[in-house]
Amino acid sequence: MKKCIYLSVLLIVTLSCKNTAQLNDPIPEHDDFTIESKIVNETRVINVWTPPNYKTSKDSFPVLYMPDGGVVQEDFPHIANTIAKLVENKSIPPIILVGIENTDRRRDLSGFSEVKADEEYCPLTDGAKVFRAFISDELMPEINKRYRTTNEKGIIGESLAGLFVVETLLLKPDTFNFYVAMDPSLWWNDNYLEQNAKTLINSQPLQPTRLWFAGSSVEDISVHTNNLAKTLESNTPQNLTWKHSDEPNEDHSTIFRATKEKALTWILNVKAE
Numbered sequence: 001m002k003k004c005i006y007l008s009v010l011l012i013v014t015l016s017c018k019n020t021a022q023l024n025d026p027i028p029e030h031d032d033f034t035i036e037s038k039i040v041n042e043t044r045v046i047n048v049w050t051p052p053n054y055k056t057s058k059d060s061f062p063v064l065y066m067p068d069g070g071v072v073q074e075d076f077p078h079i080a081n082t083i084a085k086l087v088e089n090k091s092i093p094p095i096i097l098v099g100i101e102n103t104d105r106r107r108d109l110s111g112f113s114e115v116k117a118d119e120e121y122c123p124l125t126d127g128a129k130v131f132r133a134f135i136s137d138e139l140m141p142e143i144n145k146r147y148r149t150t151n152e153k154g155i156i157g158e159s160l161a162g163l164f165v166v167e168t169l170l171l172k173p174d175t176f177n178f179y180v181a182m183d184p185s186l187w188w189n190d191n192y193l194e195q196n197a198k199t200l201i202n203s204q205p206l207q208p209t210r211l212w213f214a215g216s217s218v219e220d221i222s223v224h225t226n227n228l229a230k231t232l233e234s235n236t237p238q239n240l241t242w243k244h245s246d247e248p249n250e251d252h253s254t255i256f257r258a259t260k261e262k263a264l265t266w267i268l269n270v271k272a273e
Helices: 002-016 076-088 105-109 116-120 127-146 160-171 188-195 197-201 219-234 255-267
Strands: 031-037 042-049 061-066 096-100 149-158 178-182 209-215 240-246
Touching: 031 127, 042 076, 042 127, 061 076, 061 127, 076 096, 076 255, 096 127, 105 127, 105 160, 127 149, 127 160, 149 160, 149 255, 160 178, 160 188, 160 197, 160 209, 178 255, 188 197, 188 219, 197 219, 209 219, 209 255, 219 240, 240 255
Parallel strands: 061 096, 061 149, 149 178, 178 209, 209 240
Antiparallel strands: 031 042, 042 096
């Protein structure tokens, strides 16, 4: 029995360190370019979807950044098509989507860990710190140079990318104005972020910020997303507007598709307090 439980936990942990690819989505018309990053010391492929009225207007638009943003076996087509439908239906305001194609997902999206066993799944190099600097210091200025953008920017991610989203909110909250995380891998580093959320989120001034996050039926994830919600209920920092969506009928492979529309509709329409 113990062996079965161990194997189940191992499978969940391993899957959450991998990208749950959103397949069979048509690739929408979009721009792509490469950026030579000195920070991550790599050439990175960037995919950009602009709303239909981008080319016919002179308006500037908010930007949604997305790890796992490649067009092949990654989530860019999935989210771009969803945003296009929601914009067409006037469910959300027009927004630019910026997808960052993966090179080494486990390195880029996992932060510091003191748990030696974590090394079996992801590096213990705090690659998230470097990846976050790449986004804020190199990618954002390049996007602002190439496109008409407002100061409003957000990030969306699932699983290990969800961990990156939550870590960014707690460690560098001024990086984005809004955050969306589905099934974040908060078990990482002995669930350090969840255990220390109260201290971390109150340790620095917070600009008006929105957070939407969800947890599936996966026990090693839902326990931490539910605990994070409890922490925020009793310790909501000033300027944070947030919503937690408990999804017990979804699993790790279905939660992104199941919650994408309500997540985007809420986060892009709610006003930060």
